Amino acid sequence: MASETISTPQMIVPYEWILENVEEEPMTIASKMILFRGEKVFRVGLKNHAPNPVLFLMAIDLGKIGMKVKDVKYGIQGSGIGPENMATMTQENIGDNGNLQLFTIDLDKMVTGQRTFVFRICVVGAYPGYSYQLSDRLAKDQIWAAVKDQRNLADVELIVKDKTFRVHKAILAARSKVFADKFENKQPGKDVHNQIRIEGVKPSTVENFLHFIYTGESIGTLADEDLLKLADRYQLTTLTGLCRVALKEMDAIQMAKVRKRLNNNAEELSSDSISMPEKETEIFFDRTTPTFCCTLTISANEQPKCVMQYQNENICIAYLTGKVECSRYYYINKPVINLSCAKHRRFGLQVEDVYCSLKHFRYNEWFKLEAKNCQKSAELLHFAAQTQSRIDFGHLKFFNFDVKFISTIGNYYYEMMDDGWLTDFWVAATNEKLTDVEIFIGTVKVMEAHRVILCARSPVLNESLRKISNTAGKPIVTFGSEFDVEIIKNFLNFLYTGSLKTTEGAKQLSKLAKMYQVETLKNVCQLNVSDSSPDVEELTNNCLI
Structure with a gap:
């Protein structure tokens, strides 16, 4: 990009x-x-x-x-x-x-x-x-619920005073190298790693610690000395840093x-x-309203430029209009700043408002761009505002935009979280770290996965895997040969991360989402497989405004 x-x-x-x-x-x-x-x-x-x-x-x-x-x-x-x-x-x-x-x-x-x-x-x-990331909120809730709902898959106990947390080695090992080393260094004939006693902390602190491991987010205050000690002991770098700041x-x-x-x-x-x-x-912060900050770098007579991409699609295009004149440098007197938004609806986004600022020229001032077509549901939106200053092009000019969207896809929005949460579980699967399920397409093995995550994220997979004995070796999940390998990997990646990296193959992903009852993925794909074509007259009318 x-x-x-x-x-x-x-x-x-x-x-x-x-x-x-x-x-x-x-x-x-x-x-x-x-x-x-x-x-x-x-x-x-x-x-x-x-x-x-x-x-x-x-x-x-x-x-x-x-x-x-x-x-x-x-x-x-x-x-x-x-x-x-x-x-x-x-x-x-x-x-x-x-x-x-x-x-x-x-x-x-x-x-x-x-x-x-x-x-x-x-x-x-x-x-x-620790940053603002897009993810399926159901993924967070479902994986955390595995602590209570997937007790039959729990394979390690954390004992804190009079409370026992039945948790999952695969989850802990994916997020903590210390846990990974402990579980992978098995001693023949001993089962000591199935119980870990944690001394000197409250059960509520351990619950907050586990919630951060399972979801990448905290459920209580981070200003907790004992939470800092746990994070440091188990080498959760981000949580350690957050606790030190909070304290x-x-x-x-x-x-x-x-x-x-x-x-x-x-x-x-x-x-x-x-x-x-x-x-x-x-x-009361509305989690469905992310704002995107983007920058337009422009010189005189420059063509419109994409200033924002979303999942590799051009979403926002910006440009200047006005008469270009020349003295010592080319300049435009009181140019109009334009921003057009397209394809945003296929990602479940509506544009709420747009503000713009010219960098290096009264940079602390922002002005609102006016919507030139009133229907927020239009395929192509256009915003514009006339500046009250002369723009010289002796040097490159930088325009900053804040574009506020509303997400219309339920449970699929941005939140502050540990960046590692989006990758740690998936990396553990691709590296076959404590994996206990084999994934096949037809007769070809594609990869391995973790039963706890598959069961937490799909009721269909949960039902089928429950019928397989834990002592019968690694169970096999087989997808039909009509599905491409990359589509299956993208589907599994969404189960693990709650985030869709690309909309390519949306029809096959949509079919999988329906088959395995992955609700958020079904809603995301539905916007990309619609058979309705854009209204050409509406699109060309917007170009004339």
Whole structure:
């Protein structure tokens, strides 16, 4: 994939802060701590003092849920849906010794009366290897449910005080080299590795530890010393890093720097007062709304370029329109920035909104592109906005786009997770690490797999494999010879990872998904095997707008 087509999915957390009846006297206005995923981690406020009011957002202890803020945009809500313009707030350099982040922006004048500030908070993983990834949520639930539902397949017990966790060697070994070494170094005549006693920790900590192994996500706080010890002992690098970040405490130097930035006018201290609302607020994040960040690199008279690909398909195309003139350099005075979206519907995506910013020229300002056709269900969508500046092409220009989508496929969306979860189980299968099922197409062996994952992910495979005795050697799952090898591997890969890497062979994948009752894969493929053709008149009408 060429560099200009690389797009990055982002977790954008929205928040509206409504101010009413703000008086003209200088004061500090602040929200109460804002709940997000069960933790009080955000706070917004306004140092409403002439001549330089400061709008701010703080993130406190966000690392406890494995996250940190990458950047924040803010805008003022008008009469439409979303602000017409947004600006990037400045991340203050207060150091990273503690678990505190501060973002600010100076306003032109004091705020009075009523005002609604809209924030778009870009959140990323707090440690490398923990990021925003696409996956079938059912895969997570089903594999984790195997701890309770697939007890007959459990082959090792973790004993913690008075609680016993019946788990699966194949899962533990795929995610931890320490477990893998323990299970693969068998001692003849001994069965000691079927029980592992874990001392000095609570059962709830071990449950959180196991949940991270099975799903790549945490179910409780990461600020747990015992969880850190377990992660370190069993060499779960990502979990270890996340716990260390989460255990950072509020740092006195950071707090002093925050106070210095927000109170830099000593004359205001005597008359300062703080106004806070009575009610607490909470951010309910919609998991079905990923935003993709993409960049257009362009010079004068350049043809439209793809700025976003999705599963190797061109989704978003961007270009400039306007009269090209020449002085010292070629330039366009007040050009129109255009973004067209196509083929997004076959991936279950609807475009919600598009914002654009020109890098190196007032980079902190973003403007909303207007939809030129109103039907979100159209095959081809077009967005455009006219800039109010002259664009010189003496050097390459970079336009950044934030394209917000809504995913319409149930259980198939992005979430923050351990990147290793998407590969570890599949690598274990391809390397035949503790595999206990053989996969055939007709009479030809294709690969080996793990019974626990096949049974968890497909009720049909679960039913057929349950009928086979565990002592009869490795059971065989046979697919019909009408299926291609790569299609079977893609199908199995989806069972293991919950993610479809390509839509090639969608008809055969759809048939497999129906046969083996893999609901999310069935819904994904259904969009790609529709017999209906695009309305040619509709498509050409969109080209004329």
